[in-house]
Amino acid sequence: MQPDDPTKPVVVREPDALKGARPVLRGGGGREASSLPSNREFAACRLDVKSFAEDAGTLAGEEPVRLHERLMAETQGRGAEVPVRWSATGEVRNAGHVQPQIWLHLTANTVLPLTCQRCLAPVDVAVAVQRSFRFVPDEEMAAAQDDASEEDVLALSRSFDLVELVEDELLMELPLAPRHEACPAPVQLAPADPGVEARRPRENPFALLGKLKIGKS
Numbered sequence: 001m002q003p004d005d006p007t008k009p010v011v012v013r014e015p016d017a018l019k020g021a022r023p024v025l026r027g028g029g030g031r032e033a034s035s036l037p038s039n040r041e042f043a044a045c046r047l048d049v050k051s052f053a054e055d056a057g058t059l060a061g062e063e064p065v066r067l068h069e070r071l072m073a074e075t076q077g078r079g080a081e082v083p084v085r086w087s088a089t090g091e092v093r094n095a096g097h098v099q100p101q102i103w104l105h106l107t108a109n110t111v112l113p114l115t116c117q118r119c120l121a122p123v124d125v126a127v128a129v130q131r132s133f134r135f136v137p138d139e140e141m142a143a144a145q146d147d148a149s150e151e152d153v154l155a156l157s158r159s160f161d162l163v164e165l166v167e168d169e170l171l172m173e174l175p176l177a178p179r180h181e182a183c184p185a186p187v188q189l190a191p192a193d194p195g196v197e198a199r200r201p202r203e204n205p206f207a208l209l210g211k212l213k214i215g216k217s
């Protein structure tokens with residue numbers, strides 16, 4: 001594995017605070033790997049969420065927008081090579097408890113060339129997400145608890161698609177009507193938006209008087 005390859009998620013292991021600091025291990029070394037259960041490698045697109053949390057694992061990745069079909073639809077094909085950067089950490093809360101909680105903390109960001117709703121030219125919109133998810137044993141539980149609590153609750157999986165979650169979360173952060181702060185080209189309201197005039201017809205004040213008189217008679 002090449003840690004510098006930008007297309008592959010890089011596994012970075014943080015020292016386990018409870019068991020004393022260990023050297024940060026990157027995959028491939030293999031010398032001590034067999035004796036260290038925490039040297040498990042995790043794949044972002046099929047993540048064993050529970051193991052990841054138990055290991056306090058960390059995953060980070062960067063891939064071009066073109067690998068996210070739904071984001072590409074939002075940019076109308078622009079910005080295919082723009083990077084989407086993300087990182088995730090796993091955590092077990094209440095480890096000694098009967099029902100320890102499995103958590104995943106996610107950050108992600110990108111800059112998408114969306115379409116300005118005022119001038120229809122591309123506008124770069126920075127999108128950033130920072131969110132934590134609690135994982136429960138099954139979908140039914142996740143649906144019920146997600147509705148009932150303010151926390152984001154998901155169902156545990158041994159092959160959870162973290163990259164898809166990154167895309168889901170970024171999509172939810174997109175502005176409904178992206179706009180330039182100041183559009184680069186002057187906006188010509190009259191031809192582009194004839195509705196503005198139509199909604200506010202200018203009435204001749206004398207015509208109004210006429211209507212009033214009719215109303216009285």
Ligand SMILES: [Zn+2]
Nearest residue numbers: 116119180183
């Ligand atoms: Zn604009």
